[in-house]
Amino acid sequence: MREMIKMVVVLTLLCTFSGGLLAAIRGGTKERIEYQQLKFVKGPAIKAILEGSSNDPIVDRFKIKDGEIERSFFVGVFDGKASAVAFESFGKGFGGDIGLMVGVNIEDDNIIGAGVTTHNETPGVGSRAKTDPGFAAQFKGLSIKDTFKVKTDDGQIDAVSGATITSRGVTVAATEAGKIYKKLKPQIAEKLKKFAK
Amino acid sequence: MAKTLVQEFTKGLWDEIPPFRLVLGLCPVLAVTKTVENGIGMGLATTFVLVCSNILVSSLRKVIPPKVRIACFIIIIATFVTVVELVMQAFTYPLFLKLGIFIPLIVVNCIVLGRAEAFASKNGIIASLADGLGIGIGFTLALGALGAVRELFGTGILTIWEKPIQIFGPSFQPFTFMIEAPGAFICLGLMLCVMNMMGSK
Numbered sequence: 001m002r003e004m005i006k007m008v009v010v011l012t013l014l015c016t017f018s019g020g021l022l023a024a025i026r027g028g029t030k031e032r033i034e035y036q037q038l039k040f041v042k043g044p045a046i047k048a049i050l051e052g053s054s055n056d057p058i059v060d061r062f063k064i065k066d067g068e069i070e071r072s073f074f075v076g077v078f079d080g081k082a083s084a085v086a087f088e089s090f091g092k093g094f095g096g097d098i099g100l101m102v103g104v105n106i107e108d109d110n111i112i113g114a115g116v117t118t119h120n121e122t123p124g125v126g127s128r129a130k131t132d133p134g135f136a137a138q139f140k141g142l143s144i145k146d147t148f149k150v151k152t153d154d155g156q157i158d159a160v161s162g163a164t165i166t167s168r169g170v171t172v173a174a175t176e177a178g179k180i181y182k183k184l185k186p187q188i189a190e191k192l193k194k195f196a197k
Numbered sequence: 198m199a200k201t202l203v204q205e206f207t208k209g210l211w212d213e214i215p216p217f218r219l220v221l222g223l224c225p226v227l228a229v230t231k232t233v234e235n236g237i238g239m240g241l242a243t244t245f246v247l248v249c250s251n252i253l254v255s256s257l258r259k260v261i262p263p264k265v266r267i268a269c270f271i272i273i274i275a276t277f278v279t280v281v282e283l284v285m286q287a288f289t290y291p292l293f294l295k296l297g298i299f300i301p302l303i304v305v306n307c308i309v310l311g312r313a314e315a316f317a318s319k320n321g322i323i324a325s326l327a328d329g330l331g332i333g334i335g336f337t338l339a340l341g342a343l344g345a346v347r348e349l350f351g352t353g354i355l356t357i358w359e360k361p362i363q364i365f366g367p368s369f370q371p372f373t374f375m376i377e378a379p380g381a382f383i384c385l386g387l388m389l390c391v392m393n394m395m396g397s398k
Contacts, residue, residue, distance in 0.1 A: 003262060003264070006262050007262045007264060007265045010260060010261060010262060010265070010269065011265055011268060011269065011272070014269055014272050014273070015272060018272055018273070018275070018276040021276060021280070022276060022279050022280070022283075025279075025280055025283050025284075026283060029283045029284065029286070029287040032287040032288070033283070033286045033287045033290075036286060036287060036288075036290035037286075037290070039290070040290050040291060040294065
């Protein structure tokens with residue numbers, strides 16, 4: 001019986017110690033991990049969209065609470081004015097959610113660039129939505145307030161050939177981005193004032 | 198006769214170098230040694246876990262009840278592996294992406310559990326530290342060497358500190374299979390063969 005109790009006590013203490021240590025380390029590294037993930041996973045898309053900005057959009061980011069969800073916005077400073085934000089939205093693709101990073105000029109509400117960030121689409125088919133620069137470039141210059149559709153659905157976007165479902169997912173994500181933008185614009189404009197240099 | 202500390206340390210570098218002499222921990226050995234960098238990164242992560250778990254297991258060896266010792270070892274090892282995982286995510290994210298699932302799999306690496314069970318649970322803290330360090334560095338060297346051979350013949354390039362260095366010049370036709378799975382087996386086999394030939398003399 002004594003042995004039994006000892007086993008329970010030792011295991012419990014070990015687990016408690018382990019749990020505490022991990023919680024402490026997780027707390028300590030959380031911010032850095034978030035930064036690293038942004039830099040390496042979403043960084044390339046953000047950099048491409050906000051190309052030519054004089055700041056580092058990954059450092060200059062802010063969050064806005066949208067109901068339950070916290071959304072991250074990345075600031076682009078052009079000609080000394082914080083005039084652009086990039087943010088991510090999602091649409092349903094062929095193999096799960098597709099993440100789309102959209103950059104918007106807040107002065108005229110036009111899209112300055114878009115790029116697919118995360119996806120689980122078929123390699124070589126749906127994945128071209130990310131790798132083919134021509135596809136995402138079609139969003140450039142359009143108004144974020146539009147509803148986006150692929151051409152087979154009487155819309156304005158040419159689908160990636162053979163990947164209509166993926167392309168639809170991207171247009172849904174872009175439309176979704178428009179909804180988020182319309183809803184949060186006052187808050188975005190407010191936050192952006194702080195970044196003007 | 199008890200070995201000296203130096204002997205405990207150096208045995209890991211040659212006499213008991215894990216993948217070649219003990220033929221242990223082959224899963225990461227075969228899977229991540231596509232490049233030198235991956236091999237050494239994986240080796241260092243394993244070394245850290247090995248040293249920390251050896252020290253802790255050795256210092257708790259009188260407290261841990263024999264019946265649940267394996268469970269205790271696994272908790273200790275898993276804790277340190279998670280620490281490594283978090284730290285790698287925070288500081289060397291690209292390497293973390295390349296090593297991927299093999300970092301959490303250090304938990305079930307039989308070298309780590311093997312050293313805890315066979316050495317640290319029976320020896321003092323300092324000896325366990327020397328043992329863990331030796332085996333860990335041996336493992337790192339082995340992974341680095343295997344990675345170097347595979348990367349060199351597979352691509353003709355060695356990448357050191359993220360700088361690719363052309364070794365064979367542009368006219369070299371790489372043996373692409375060396376960086377695929379069969380290349381790992383062949384390469385490991387040849388290295389085992391060389392080690393055994395040198396040992397048998």
